[in-house]
Amino acid sequence: xPDQESLCLGIDVGSVSTNLVLIDDHHNIVYKxxxxxxxxxxxxxxxxxxxxxxxxxxxxxxxxxxxxSGRQLAGAIVGADVVKNEITAHAVAACCFQPDxxxxxxxxxxxxxxxxxxxxxxxxxxxNTVCAAGTGSFLDQQAARxxxxxxxxxxxxxxxxxxxxxxxRCTVFAESDMIHKQQVGHSMADILAGLCGAMVRNYMxxxxxxxxxxxxxxxxxxxAANLGMRKALEEELNCPVVVPxxxxxxxxxxxxxxxxxxxxxxxxxxxxxxxxxxxxxxxVDTFICSHCANHCxxxxxxxxxxxxxxxxxxxxxxxxxEKNSKYPHSDSAS
Amino acid sequence: MTSVVGMPRALAYHDYFPFxxxxxxGFGVRLTASPPTNKALVxxxxxxxxxxxxxxxxILLGHVHWLIENGYTTIFLPRFVSVAPKEYICPKFMxxxxxxxxxxxxxxxxxxxxxxxxxxxxxxxxxxQTLGSEFGxxxxxxxxAFRQGLEALRDYRDxxxxxxxxxNSNSQNADxxxxxxxxxxxxxxxxxxxxxxxxxxxxxxNMHIVNKLQNMEVEVMTVDMLPDERIDAQSLAxxxxxxxxxxxxxxGAAREYVEMRIPGxxxxxxxxxxxxxxxxxxxxxxxxxxxxxPQLILNLDEHTGEAGIVTRLEAFVDMLRWRINx
Numbered sequence: 001x002p003d004q005e006s007l008c009l010g011i012d013v014g015s016v017s018t019n020l021v022l023i024d025d026h027h028n029i030v031y032k033x034x035x036x037x038x039x040x041x042x043x044x045x046x047x048x049x050x051x052x053x054x055x056x057x058x059x060x061x062x063x064x065x066x067x068x069s070g071r072q073l074a075g076a077i078v079g080a081d082v083v084k085n086e087i088t089a090h091a092v093a094a095c096c097f098q099p100d101x102x103x104x105x106x107x108x109x110x111x112x113x114x115x116x117x118x119x120x121x122x123x124x125x126x127x128n129t130v131c132a133a134g135t136g137s138f139l140d141q142q143a144a145r146x147x148x149x150x151x152x153x154x155x156x157x158x159x160x161x162x163x164x165x166x167x168x169r170c171t172v173f174a175e176s177d178m179i180h181k182q183q184v185g186h187s188m189a190d191i192l193a194g195l196c197g198a199m200v201r202n203y204m205x206x207x208x209x210x211x212x213x214x215x216x217x218x219x220x221x222x223x224a225a226n227l228g229m230r231k232a233l234e235e236e237l238n239c240p241v242v243v244p245x246x247x248x249x250x251x252x253x254x255x256x257x258x259x260x261x262x263x264x265x266x267x268x269x270x271x272x273x274x275x276x277x278x279x280x281x282x283x284v285d286t287f288i289c290s291h292c293a294n295h296c297x298x299x300x301x302x303x304x305x306x307x308x309x310x311x312x313x314x315x316x317x318x319x320x321x322e323k324n325s326k327y328p329h330s331d332s333a334s
Numbered sequence: 335m336t337s338v339v340g341m342p343r344a345l346a347y348h349d350y351f352p353f354x355x356x357x358x359x360g361f362g363v364r365l366t367a368s369p370p371t372n373k374a375l376v377x378x379x380x381x382x383x384x385x386x387x388x389x390x391x392x393i394l395l396g397h398v399h400w401l402i403e404n405g406y407t408t409i410f411l412p413r414f415v416s417v418a419p420k421e422y423i424c425p426k427f428m429x430x431x432x433x434x435x436x437x438x439x440x441x442x443x444x445x446x447x448x449x450x451x452x453x454x455x456x457x458x459x460x461x462x463q464t465l466g467s468e469f470g471x472x473x474x475x476x477x478x479a480f481r482q483g484l485e486a487l488r489d490y491r492d493x494x495x496x497x498x499x500x501x502n503s504n505s506q507n508a509d510x511x512x513x514x515x516x517x518x519x520x521x522x523x524x525x526x527x528x529x530x531x532x533x534x535x536x537x538x539x540n541m542h543i544v545n546k547l548q549n550m551e552v553e554v555m556t557v558d559m560l561p562d563e564r565i566d567a568q569s570l571a572x573x574x575x576x577x578x579x580x581x582x583x584x585x586g587a588a589r590e591y592v593e594m595r596i597p598g599x600x601x602x603x604x605x606x607x608x609x610x611x612x613x614x615x616x617x618x619x620x621x622x623x624x625x626x627x628p629q630l631i632l633n634l635d636e637h638t639g640e641a642g643i644v645t646r647l648e649a650f651v652d653m654l655r656w657r658i659n660x
Binding site: 069084085086087088121122123124125127210292293294295296314 | 646656
């Protein structure tokens with residue numbers, strides 16, 4: 001048991017899920033937790049920390065990294081050593097799992113990305129632009145509309161004999177197309193497989209446009225759980241698509257790896273606040289600064305009334321004073 | 335006669351304000367610009383714009399609104415058609431004065447000279463003379479004022495060429511013109527920006543991209559920091575001549591960046607920009623085919639959430655450093 005060992009923690013706070021990962025010295029995942037964010041990042045991160053503490057009461061944390069759209073918030077409350085964007089985190093994790101990876105396809109709840117690597121270095125990437133049609137929420141919505149649990153989606157889609165073609169440009173069009181296909185009597189399996197195909201086409205047109213997709217291809221992010229999507233991708237790309245065992249926590253894994261490297265490189269002690277964080281009370285309050293016409297939306301994060309982080313301002317007016325600013329802001333939006 | 339004239343700090347302002355300021359000064363008129371773009375101003379612009387116009391035009395309407403609200407009775411809004419023979423400006427610039435007057439009606443007097451260098455030069459000088467006579471200026475005096483304007487414009491462009499940022503920009507200060515940033519452990523990194531000046535120099539519209547890059551210890555270059563001769567030469571290397579001046583400069587700069595072996599290129603564009611729909615696509619496809627230099631396209635619009643921009647910039651800079659350190 002890794003009870004006495006020192007481990008590195010990675011936290012990925014995404015729009016849909018919050019994932020926590022612990023890795024050992026050999027970069028092995030010793031613990032992983034997948035939680036639904038449900039719009040409440042702070043309690044969810046606290047819940048995750050509490051469950052780690054319960055499992056490994058004596059464990060020591062060597063470094064902490066956060067990533068995902070809530071990386072800044074998570075970084076402030078746990079005391080992260082590194083706050084990293086999700087592209088870099090996913091690329092690092094993919095390289096760790098398969099060093100010769102050339103393409104990473106990541107489809108999450110509200111965004112999707114493609115990362116092109118050559119010889120272990122990111123050479124190109126893209127994220128979805130204005131439209132979320134090529135992301136997990138699209139599948140989520142359609143599954144809900146058809147009344148099937150999202151977990152069964154992929155398996156049902158695999159049973160398809162004659163995939164129907166569904167317009168994938170936009171969720172609204174896809175839905176009307178899908179209803180039409182249902183009304184004329186196509187089977188559920190064929191329609192679900194059609195949806196997977198539509199989503200892959202949309203992904204290729206939007207995110208994968210102009211990219212040199214070469215094997216090995218890794219498929220990660222929550223949507224990689226969907227076997228129908230994996231099959232549709234393989235058909236589109238004409239090559240095997242590998243889903244790593246930790247596909248759903250790759251962002252968190254990447255954050256842990258980067259934090260580990262950073263702390264070892266700088267030879268510093270971690271800034272981790274300790275597992276006690278899960279029991280402390282955090283207050284988040286926001287206000288609109290009326291000092292100038294920009295009306296910035298300022299966010300304050302405090303632990304038991306003590307201000308620990310603040311962001312949202314376009315100018316330096318609201319910077320937290322030096323004594324409180326031991327948090328990694330250099331890498332953040334503040 | 336009016337002695338103070340207002341000019342919206344948007345669109346053509348970023349390229350030509352020093353010229354007009356010195357020109358008006360030549361006959362004792364003070365040309366004042368609206369303040370740098372801010373949220374309230376954008377809000378007013380968006381409220382008044384017809385949908386389907388691009389973000390920069392909405393910003394301009396906000397600036398005009400500000401000028402009217404703040405008591406400017408005369409507003410200077412030249413109609414830019416062409417600033418170089420056989421080239422044009424984005425068509426929205428041509429219709430802009432009409433769009434503005436249709437929106438704001440007679441709340442202010444609009445001075446609208448037509449700048450069209452595609453016509454014989456005589457027509458352009460006539461426009462300038464008419465402008466002068468509006469303020470009771472003799473032809474000779476106007477001519478002098480015009481020369482004064484040209485001088486100011488040349489100084490402004492020289493300053494930009496030397497890497498100084500326009501004074502209204504919060505980015506790297508004009509006086510603080512430090513050479514390359516050598517940061518311990520990090521090799522200096524240069525990124526070339528492509529995009530229209532009204533996006534690159536408007537910190538609010540571009541969500542402080544330049545500041546953000548500089549905070550990541552990245553040295554930022556713009557199209558205006560490249561010598562005109564290079565841009566002209568490089569723009570001829572494209573299979574077909576681009577007829578929009580700004581687009582032509584962007585295409586030229588793109589090739590010059592490639593020749594300089596700049597580590598990364600960021601194309602900043604506004605959602606629904608008509609000319610960029612061609613230029614950005616051309617640049618992206620051609621460079622991807624012909625050079626290994628990574629590019630990032632940032633599409634700006636009215637949203638004020640910066641997370642998307644920050645993630646892309648950070649990932650891009652990480653990638654460039656990763657490549658360089660190899």
